[in-house]
Amino acid sequence: MIKAVGLLSGGLDSTLAAKVLLEQGIDVSAINFTSPFCLCTPKNAGCAAVVTAVQALGQIDLKHVALGEEYLRIVQNPQHGYGSGLNPCIDCRIMKIRKAGEYMREIGAAFLFTGEVLGQRPMSQHRQALQTIDRESGLAGLIVRPLSARLLPPSIPEQKGWVDREKLLTFSGRTRKPQIALAERYEISDYPCTAGGCLLTVDGFVRRMRDLMTHAEVTLHDVALLKVGRHFRLHPQAKLIVGRDQTENERLLQLTQRGDWYFEPLDVKGPVAIGRGAFTGETLRQSVRLIARYCDIAVDEQVKIGYHRASETTQQVIAVTALPDNEIQTFRI
Structure with a gap:
């Protein structure tokens, strides 16, 4: 046969x-x-x-x-x-x-x-x-x-x-x-x-992939991260990924690597986030204000966001108001 x-x-x-x-x-x-x-x-x-x-x-x-x-x-x-x-x-x-x-x-x-x-x-x-x-x-x-x-x-x-x-x-x-x-x-x-x-034919994913190829060495781990959350390019060397629901929050925790920044809201419901790349004081502040936008708070209300390196246990806390939507759009991938 x-x-x-x-x-x-x-x-x-x-x-x-x-x-x-x-x-x-x-x-x-x-x-x-x-x-x-x-x-x-x-x-x-x-x-x-x-x-x-x-x-x-x-x-x-x-x-x-x-x-x-x-x-x-x-x-x-x-x-x-x-x-x-x-x-x-x-x-x-x-x-x-x-x-x-x-x-x-x-x-x-x-x-x-x-x-x-x-x-x-x-x-x-x-x-x-x-x-x-x-x-x-x-x-x-x-x-x-x-x-x-x-x-x-x-x-x-x-x-x-x-x-x-x-x-x-x-x-x-x-x-x-x-x-x-x-x-x-x-x-x-x-x-x-x-x-x-x-996914390489899907517009949203393609934008994220192009951005990654432009700014970093691409790994399979990075590709897995592209499939999760909202993505923001804060600086050529700094990127923030914000969860959209509990499932994505848990997935982001799984994908966090040593050297990443980890963010979470305190005392209110909201998303966790990963920061990957070279973060400065300014990009850290932009990150927490951006995360605040997706927390369960009123407009102009302050929220406490905790953040730390994924490899560290000491958490820093800052109280911020949310970044305006028009500023957020300038960072969105």
Whole structure:
């Protein structure tokens, strides 16, 4: 039996691509990539989307691969540029297919397949981009795209008859109607919405990421912090992150590092905050006044804010009034 490895995101397209090949008697295994920028958007349950997809396909073998520092370097300096935000889609795809190719050889599979649809994504799924991905991944000819295969040149698996090209599909463009109809035929109903799954295309996150890349060395820990709270750039070397609710307050506590400043309101309800970078007396005062704005107090009422280095236990306390909204907006990222 011919064996193939599919890139399975848990989304509808990759699930359908696997199903099309399973119907042809192909022995399918899957590889799922996650990154610090994943944005899971399933209908029912978070990142369980890929598990749900595997169940819909009949419990196929699944390998998980977490992308970390290597992917972060690509985000900061993509050879093929960015899409609408900071999404390095072509470079990202090349890296994933290279790694999938390593797994393909490891388990003795004959080819790879993906759920890509010709013309669906403007940066990475037009003909030239697909050719670039195939060539630079080193796997040209060994990648089958079942949903659009009959609109593309025959791959080696099709030429050799490992896959029946006539049973592959001609989906193209951004409409989802053909995929939804095929999902109904396969009785697949629990799949993510179509909004996309990458924080690097989300405007608010992109602003924060650009700011971080401009002012600091970027680490995976910094990326985790970008996902939490309100962010303010007080100075080129000083940044404040303010929690928005109890869950974020607790998450900020978890992400606090040695050398950070830690702020908390005293005697009133309000957010905790982290200050990261080189804080002066002025930036510390701006920070406590900014935090006061989000405390449960009346306008012009004073509030006590305690602050200290995360590595220290001695707390300093200052009573301040809130910074005006128009000043706060000048700092907001």
